[in-house]
Amino acid sequence: MTAESQDPEKRKIYAQRLIKHLRFAATADRDDCRRLSEGEFEFLLTGTFHHFPEVLCEHHYDFIDAMPPQWIEMRNIVSCAFQRNMQVPNPLTPGLNVAILPEMKLRPQFSPSYVKQVESMPFKKDLDSNLEIGTPVSIYHTVLSSILLNARSFDVPLINTIVFYVGTHAIDDFNSKDLNLSVNMIAQSSRQLILTAMCNQLTCPNSHTLYFSCLLQYLFSSVFGCKAHKEIASVILERLAxxxxxxxxxxxxxxxxxxxxxxxxxxxxxxxxxxIEIVTLPYGFSTFFLYTDLFLFFYKFVVLK
Incomplete structure (x- = not known):
């Protein structure tokens, strides 16, 4: 792909081939094959990120959906992509108010596969009713039973679809009704996967990034118990490791x-x-975040503990 990268149809074909290869590599049984595939895709995605970022932006949902949970670095590569003509504000700018940035009104692009997955959800009608006018709590039980494959595993692609879909509709009506849906879902045993799906939406400046950033902050301030706070923090902080x-x-x-x-x-x-208390004392909380080595130390002793 060179000048042809300006053709949306060629970008689509390129993305589809990468995604199919990703799905195949993710199901590899042997560890050595999986590690080789991970290194190969890290190289391919890095090149795509630098030269054809539009491919990752347009098919962000599909790339993330095809990756195993442990491929955090590659999820970061995909989530860092933004359109060539976009000016991304420096997140370390003093006094930066992201909520008023004009870029935060932009909607992310939807891939055709996402639309198909949404339409195939058996509870879509009930979920739409809940998002629009509110329905009995039974919808939560329906959703949770649908994402549970067995006693120990969940339908991760379906979780990603639900979170993305709820966020898409909630952006226009950011109120307690939408937040209550997420709070009810996050209280279940699948909340780690749901939180990860939310964190996957923290990409370049757009309406989804704003919504899910506010939602995760809201959840952190409203939930109770050390375990819940740690789970929310760990899902976010592992992406910075x-x-x-x-x-x-x-x-x-x-x-x-x-x-x-x-x-x-x-x-x-x-x-x-x-x-961690000993390490942070000399620097202060406002400076602590800027020290990468200290952050990795924090991740090791708090998140992974």
């Missing part, structure tokens, strides 16, 4: 750490780790 760092993830992390409303550094899951 691998470069490159998606713009939306950086913005969300900085808000959680800097805003006193969230009391991030006084939460029990941090105070229970004396190593």
């Amino acid at each position: 691998f470069r490159p760092h998606p713009w939306g993830v950086l913005i969300t992390t900085m808000e959680l750490m800097k805003d006193p409303v969230f009391a991030f550094f006084t939460r029990e899951f941090i105070s229970s780790s004396p190593e």
Whole structure:
């Protein structure tokens, strides 16, 4: 792909071939084959990111959906992509208010496969009713039973579809009704996967990034218990343990750490780790985030503990 990359149809074919290869590699049984495939795709996606970012932007949903949960670095590469003509604000700009950025009104592009998956959801009609006018809580049980494959595994692609779909509709009506749906879902045993699906939407400046950033901040401030706070923090922070760092993830992390409303550094899951308290004292909370080595130390002793 060179000048031909300007042709949407050729970009679509290129993306489809990469995604098919991704799905095949993700199902490899042997560890050595899986590691080889991971290295190969890291190389391919990095090249695509630098030379043909439109491919990753237009098919972000499909690329993320095809990747195993442990391929965090490659998810970051895809989530960092943005259109060539977009000016992405520096997330470290003092006093930056992301909510008023004009880019935050832009909607991400939808792939045809996402539309097909939405239409195939057996509970789509009930979910639409809940999003529009509110319905009995039975819809939550329907959704949860649908994403549960067996006692220990979940339908991750369906979770990604539901989260993406709810976010798409909730953007126009950001209120407690939409948040309640997510809170009810996140209280279940599948909440780690649901939180990951939310974090996957923290990409370049657009309406989905704004919505899910606000939603994750809301959940962090409203949930109770050290375990819930740690789960939300770990899902967000694990994305920063691998470069490159998606713009939306950086913005969300900085808000959680800097805003006193969230009391991030006084939460029990941090105070229970004396190593991190010792490390942060000389630098202060506002400076702490800027030190990559210290952050990785934080990730090791708090998130992975």
